[in-house]
Amino acid sequence: MNWTVYLSGEIHTDWRDQIESGVRKAGLTVTLTGPVTHHEASDDCGVAILGAEADKFWHDHKGAQINAIRTRSLLAEADIVVVRFGEKYKQWNAAFDAGYASALGKPLIVMHQDEHAHALKEVDAAALAVTKTPDQVVEILRYVTNGKLAGYTD
């Protein structure tokens, strides 16, 4: 089985690259997917393709809907969904994705630092693993997809 893992959430650090690199190093049969991470393209895709809007609300609306074509399709295709909450910003779309994945019955892995634990307790309670680092995500993917756990040999 090839596993598909959707990486949702924060787009300002290189955590996706770290997971990609770890997955490759471990030789896992895992396909990683995610949203468009180019911030400006993601904001402007609606008006760039479909025409400008005078009102910022509709500018955002057209972009967010086009992004939804991608994100909902990839979420629905995923075997596992990882959602990372970074240090900054509201990141409501990350929490939205977590809820969306949860209602679809997707196994959910959350990543965040301790200081957000209380604010994220409902999200964490819906997850099957709460992690802090990309390395932990890679270790979980290794264990889940090929059954290997570092230090536990036959």
Place this chain on the structure above:
Amino acid sequence: MNWTVYLSGEIHTDWRDQIESGVRKAGLTVTLTGPVTHHEASDDCGVAILGAEADKFWHDHKGAQINAIRTRSLLAEADIVVVRFGEKYKQWNAAFDAGYASALGKPLIVMHQDEHAHALKEVDAAALAVTKTPDQVVEILRYVTNGKLAGYTD
């Protein structure tokens, strides 16, 4: 048809009471549901019933899971889901509920002020109405459930 409307999100202002009052005044056949809004009870329900935890993470986890028994059942029962984002806090559970409701195909009404519009653009894009006040929610419920729109008479 009796309509069930789940009111998710912010618990520090009286917006639920305002909607309740408006719905009663308009005589709508609408049942309003929502999470437990007693902040301390909501935080402590897990340990209060199932026993104390040394670790705050598990304290939160036990509570959040018991709250999930209520919130997911009521979300699944709802015909319409209203999610309000207030002025303060991260409110990730509100966004989580919005995503959860959206994946279940529930019609979604969002309530927030303009300053959060950009940060909430993915949530708004999944909604069928974006409102700012409890009155607007009441007006939508009136129109949706009994077809009456103020100023439009036969």
Place this chain on the structure above:
Amino acid sequence: MNWTVYLSGEIHTDWRDQIESGVRKAGLTVTLTGPVTHHEASDDCGVAILGAEADKFWHDHKGAQINAIRTRSLLAEADIVVVRFGEKYKQWNAAFDAGYASALGKPLIVMHQDEHAHALKEVDAAALAVTKTPDQVVEILRYVTNGKLAGYTD
């Protein structure tokens, strides 16, 4: 069993009243539902409640989305969906409702005159009955819900 029947489509003649009257005369345990049929209210509900839009497209969009809260909820609740195509206009929303109901697996009854038969052949092919008059719909509802067929006595 109480049956719920959604009456979709044309809003310029009194066909809904005729079905309502026939159903009452026959004493059927049938609840009839449908969209808001006040044309102006239906067009303006979005801006009337949520604020004016400079652009007609968004004016329409806000209204159509609020109407969707009602129509999709009632379609999903219905046991049977009746869709009438009248003499005039494009009536794409009627055909949209027919497709929507069909994908939900709802038994579909279509009503239109012969001159539209070819243009509606895909819609008719998805229906369990193709009728021309409100009386025929009432007769079907009578037979389906209480097993009585005029002229066939025990």
Place this chain on the structure above:
Amino acid sequence: MNWTVYLSGEIHTDWRDQIESGVRKAGLTVTLTGPVTHHEASDDCGVAILGAEADKFWHDHKGAQINAIRTRSLLAEADIVVVRFGEKYKQWNAAFDAGYASALGKPLIVMHQDEHAHALKEVDAAALAVTKTPDQVVEILRYVTNGKLAGYTD
């Protein structure tokens, strides 16, 4: 991920070819599907294979049902559904497909000119993008499937 995109609706212009050509030029991993676009074959397939009918209604019925084997299977397989409304004819089957796809939760892209905007407002309200040209559809598919937006480079 290979994306499957169903192209529904108008069959009298070459819009499908334009999208096909644009998708190939852009090198997208997109498979395009659609109904049988040979008008006479589509009308006659039922009687040609299963035997003539004296009554035009059943002639149409047999054909429409065989076409439904194809269209419903391909709609159900699609990741994205594009529905184009042309300048002429009632095109109720296009609106039917839009409703059908919408109820299945498929991301919907609609294509039509401005003059039909008001008549299509319910269909547009169910879509994640409203376009006017095949080029816009290709641009959306490019952005959605590989994240590239013209003019936005890293």
Place this chain on the structure above:
Amino acid sequence: MNWTVYLSGEIHTDWRDQIESGVRKAGLTVTLTGPVTHHEASDDCGVAILGAEADKFWHDHKGAQINAIRTRSLLAEADIVVVRFGEKYKQWNAAFDAGYASALGKPLIVMHQDEHAHALKEVDAAALAVTKTPDQVVEILRYVTNGKLAGYTD
């Protein structure tokens, strides 16, 4: 809980009445539903309501589709489906209903005599009980709905 039990199949003996009578005598909170059992009405409902057909195939088709509005709605509403195969005729609609109910996950009770056991082995294998008499069905309904089994007292 009120239980709804759909009684499908043979319409030439009074087995439905026997079950009805047994259920009433036992005082069970069970609602019994079923197809229209007036043979001629069932055959002719299509043409009687929608107009005559020259071709017997379409005569049957119109009637069978109207009957399907009733039977599929009631099958979908049922908690338990009972299907009886009588002594005579092909009774393919009974077997069709059994397959339909089975795919919906409805608990299936089959009733037939021993001589049909081999021919019905696939249907029996999909059932949770294979009975021979209306009394056995009533006993099962009594046990299942209120936990009472004749001869087993507390």
Place this chain on the structure above:
Amino acid sequence: MNWTVYLSGEIHTDWRDQIESGVRKAGLTVTLTGPVTHHEASDDCGVAILGAEADKFWHDHKGAQINAIRTRSLLAEADIVVVRFGEKYKQWNAAFDAGYASALGKPLIVMHQDEHAHALKEVDAAALAVTKTPDQVVEILRYVTNGKLAGYTD
């Protein structure tokens, strides 16, 4: 798209081979599946693998359940289901499969001779095509899967 077509029903004539041959000749990307057609193996598989039964009912039951592992999996995988009713026997399993496939929303093609039309009217009414010969099934598969209809060239 590769299409999977399940061939259910009668096992005493070579209709499956004729369809297989026609599909190969037409070069269609169609995979044909079906039940085990070795009559004795199909009857005895349960006891041959799991041990003899004194009672014929349980002999049949064990076999029918093992056959169900195959048939329900393949039915669920199929894009299209063809069910043939032959000249002889009760063939209740064919009608059961038709009902099962219908409840799963699978496009259904039925094959039988005219003399069974009235007895099969409920099954026919659930089908998208009613055929008499393997050739007609092949023609439908050709039209549905690659859009070609004999005598209709561009």
Place this chain on the structure above:
Amino acid sequence: MNWTVYLSGEIHTDWRDQIESGVRKAGLTVTLTGPVTHHEASDDCGVAILGAEADKFWHDHKGAQINAIRTRSLLAEADIVVVRFGEKYKQWNAAFDAGYASALGKPLIVMHQDEHAHALKEVDAAALAVTKTPDQVVEILRYVTNGKLAGYTD
């Protein structure tokens, strides 16, 4: 909202009565359901109604299938499922019910003593609450259904 709570598992102590009594004392709008708890009736229902079996395996099989009509219907109807593991016996049906309920997405409350915690860790991990006493279950139901938590007043 009236809540339906299914009480699965151990039948040799009076834990169901304790929950019933607690729920009544607290005045909750909760309906409690469960399997037939008369051990002998539960074992013998199949043969008592449908006829004796020489082979104990089929004796058990017939009974277990009739019990399944009840238990699966009630599990499917439940808003919340409580599963208790007692001190004795294998109780595989309790674990089966827990898995069944979990796959249906039902909120799961488990009850057992500490000594079984390791053996039940997969079941506990699927639960939203792990309790030890009927009182704890009642407290959870009180909190979940009416929002009251002992010691937390407004």
Place this chain on the structure above:
Amino acid sequence: MNWTVYLSGEIHTDWRDQIESGVRKAGLTVTLTGPVTHHEASDDCGVAILGAEADKFWHDHKGAQINAIRTRSLLAEADIVVVRFGEKYKQWNAAFDAGYASALGKPLIVMHQDEHAHALKEVDAAALAVTKTPDQVVEILRYVTNGKLAGYTD
């Protein structure tokens, strides 16, 4: 069709290897999947990856949840689920998996010795085959996937 078969349950004997070997010898197009069978890794995976826990309950909880990412994904992917109950231990997770698979509608094959038949009667009643040896499972897979039954030649 390639068949995927999930092997759940007992991890202390080599039954999975025997099935694997039998499947290879028979040349079946069957992919076998299953849980992580390294007992210590399975117990410790949570704390090994995510950090130690003072409390054994949470130690187990974290591990069981990570194992659930694997087991639920593979169960959901499986065409057939085999569950073996061994001679020792409570094996509640095996029964949980059986219930989980059953609610998903997966064809279930159970393996156990006669002495457990009564305790497993509810689980057996949900199965399509009850086996005692790996050889029987292989024979079923051979028959189900390629239609060959030993001793039954054309």
